[in-house]
Amino acid sequence: MTQRIPFSGHPIFLGPLAESLPGWLDEQGYSSVFLIADKNTNRLCRPALPVQSAEAFVVGETAHAGIPMETLKTLPSCEAIWQAMFEARLDRKALVVNLGGGVVGDMGGFCAATYKRGVDFIQIPTTLLAMTDAAIGGKLGVDFQGAKNAVGVFQYPAAVFIDPVFLKTLPARELRSGFAEVIKHALIGDRALWKKIQSMPAGSLAATNWGGLLADSIAVKTKIVAEDPREAGIRALLNFGHTIGHALESYFLKTAEPLTHGEAVAIGMLCECPDAAELAETILHFFPHRHIPETAFPDLWKLMEQDKKNASGTVRMAVPDAEPFSMRWVALNPAEAFGRLQRYNLLSK
């Protein structure tokens, strides 16, 4: 059964696509549909889409196998997408459908929000990470000069359609990656969800029935975004783990062994958490230990200095406070950041 998740920002449907998407599309009357997928979602998810579109752009179609999609979340890819939209003669009454993880959603949304000053788009997330976090709330953008999400806009999607069926083909590593954002939501706003997570056995993710956990996790995100859509205050809390996490993600993206977004955020939460003992147990239970070479630190610090949350030259992190949905800012200096990475032996010579 498809449920409509209460949120003032934009419609969110959770359940089988066939129950919600075709009817919604009929009601809207768009002039045409332009699909954006990546090469995996094009192959694995597009056949199950209850809407056909002649025009499509596939991110990474010609890239070699194994390349992280994140390396394609860039302005050159946007240019290729805008070009395809242009060639398809999309008018301003067209609808862009983003079928994929956070990369397709962030970048496809950005392209739609800027093409001809903006056409409508919907998010159909296919990763756990995008279902619980990236597809919701209208933060769109791409990486620039190696810095995460450095160019982008806020623009709500016309709707978000979340069908957990897509998780069936998602690789285990990607499922675990998304789980980091579920953990984040639990830590910042839902103690009951946190208790549920703590009782989950490590090998259990693939067998998990995500419906209920997704609804709980999404509820934390929507509550925060509804309160603060443009990140003037409490929405910064959704960046918990991301000051250090984004730096790690960007740094490792250029190496032979990239981290996924969620893996980087999991380490980031561990480093940023005021009292990490309880969290460490869960993170180290689900996520593998990753050594970070000490020589990486100057580069990591430079990346932290680029973070969008910084103000007046201070690097700062938004961390959960004692009460659910409360936060405080913690300033970071290089020695402090180094020390936090040293915790749990993450740094090695």
Ligand SMILES: NC(=O)c1ccc[n+]([C@@H]2O[C@H](COP(=O)([O-])OP(=O)(O)OC[C@H]3O[C@@H](n4cnc5c(N)ncnc54)[C@H](O)[C@@H]3O)[C@@H](O)[C@H]2O)c1
């Ligand atoms: N906008 C936001 O609010 C927000 C929030 C959190 C994260 N993000 C962004 O999201 C991105 C990470 O998203 P992600 O983790 O979804 O990564 P992703 O989009 O790179 O997808 C991960 C991998 O899974 C594959 N894949 C996707 N769906 C699949 C499926 N159903 N079956 C098989 N394979 C599938 C993709 O092709 C890709 O290789 C980062 O760029 C991050 O910055 C944005």
Ligand SMILES: [Zn+2]
């Ligand atoms: Zn994130």
